Amino acid sequence: MSVNTARSLGDFLRSRRTRLDPASFGFSGRRRTPGLRREEVAVRAHISPTWYTWLEQGRGGAPSAEVLDRISGALMLTDAEREHLFMLGLGRPPEVRYKSVDGVNPRLQRLLDSLDASPAIIKTATWDVVAWNDAAAVVLTDYDELPVGQRNILQFLFRNPDVRAKQHDWENVARFVVGAFRADVARAGLVSEVGELVNALRTTSAEFDALWQDNEVLGHGEGDGVKRLLHPTLGSIELEYSAFSVDGRPDLSLIVYAPLDDEVARQIRALAAQCRRRRVTGKAPEKDMSLE
Incomplete structure (x- = not known):
């Protein structure tokens, strides 16, 4: 010094x-x-x-x-x-002190909601989704329909057949997610905290077990930065994703998926508006013919 x-x-x-x-x-x-x-x-x-x-x-x-x-x-x-x-x-920052998170403050939620055509989520270092916008609900997963303890990205990917069917290249997506997850939990000092989740996935998914044993470590910036989905309504779509740390909360990450096609963006915006109306009114909206 x-x-x-x-x-x-x-x-x-x-x-x-x-x-x-x-x-x-x-x-x-x-x-x-x-x-x-x-x-x-x-x-x-x-x-x-x-x-x-x-x-x-x-x-x-x-x-x-x-x-x-x-x-x-x-x-x-x-x-x-x-x-x-x-x-x-x-000459370096301290290790991240992990905090359990049930949600985010209103300012962060307003930021998510402002991205009406871009699915956006906030996840913890253990890859639990704690906040999302309507675009994420209609394109990725409607997290609001899931119990709090079941909003984990790894569980979706390896246990939910609907989420798996949406992936254009599931094998490469799974490899990236496991490698990035491993890096995140180690950086946050949470290897022991995720032991139960990891053991459960290794027991129920031979594919996860094989990837976990590979010990591959990946960063969020690796790859081409494009998520390709086979959406039941939108068809084959491409979303450019970026990850950001949340100011003052290094244990949280904001991930934004921006559609590469203007028409896809318009359709996501329309679907998100339907989701928002359904949440407010409690009624399913009439079918939007503009999505046909």
């Missing part, structure tokens, strides 16, 4: 320490300066007061990830502040 980086780390620690209210942590006594004392931070972080003092003074050397995590907890840092702490101390 360079002298300038060490000094920046010390300045950051000091600024976060002095903003904390001692009384809220059970510390009392008169103080010359605001915030916690260095010794109090060290006690909360379960590290040596001398070592912490050296870090603030820019002469402690490079701390370990474990020490930075303890200090982050002691200083009550936000996720963004914790990432900044790791960048200063180790």
Whole structure:
């Protein structure tokens, strides 16, 4: 760690320490300066007061990830502040801390809904779909009809014959999904958490078992970036897909499928509008002859 980086780390620690209210942590006594004392931070972080003092003074050397995590907890840092702490101390972001997700905030849902002709989903690091738009419901899967615990992309692909029948080249799609899934769960430190899902799929699908044993690792950017589907209404269609991390939530990914054909986009928009009306009114809409 360079002298300038060490000094920046010390300045950051000091600024976060002095903003904390001692009384809220059970510390009392008169103080010359605001915030916690260095010794109090060290006690909360379960590290040596001398070592912490050296870090603030820019002469402690490079701390370990474990020490930075303890200090982050002691200083009550936000996720963004914790990432900044790791960048200063180790020159890299921390490992992703996985959070269970039941849905997304209204801002993200509005973003999805604005993509009226492009199917879009938000998935977790374990490939559970937690949010989607109407275009995704009519082109990919109507996730709203499935229980929360059954909205996993790998389960769709290897257990749902309707989803499998939609894939233009199921074998290559399956290989990509398994390789990208393996990379995502390892990056998020969730290998043990997905053990039950993986074991169940290996038991029920010989194809998944063979792909899993290949140990192939793939990134979302690999391949030609085009998803080809055999849709029961739209026929053979091509969608260009892109994946994005969700700001402030590195454990979530936004995937958008943009139709390559203007006529297909028009038809998806019409189907999505029907889906939206059905959801609002609870009634099946009249058949749209424009889709013929």
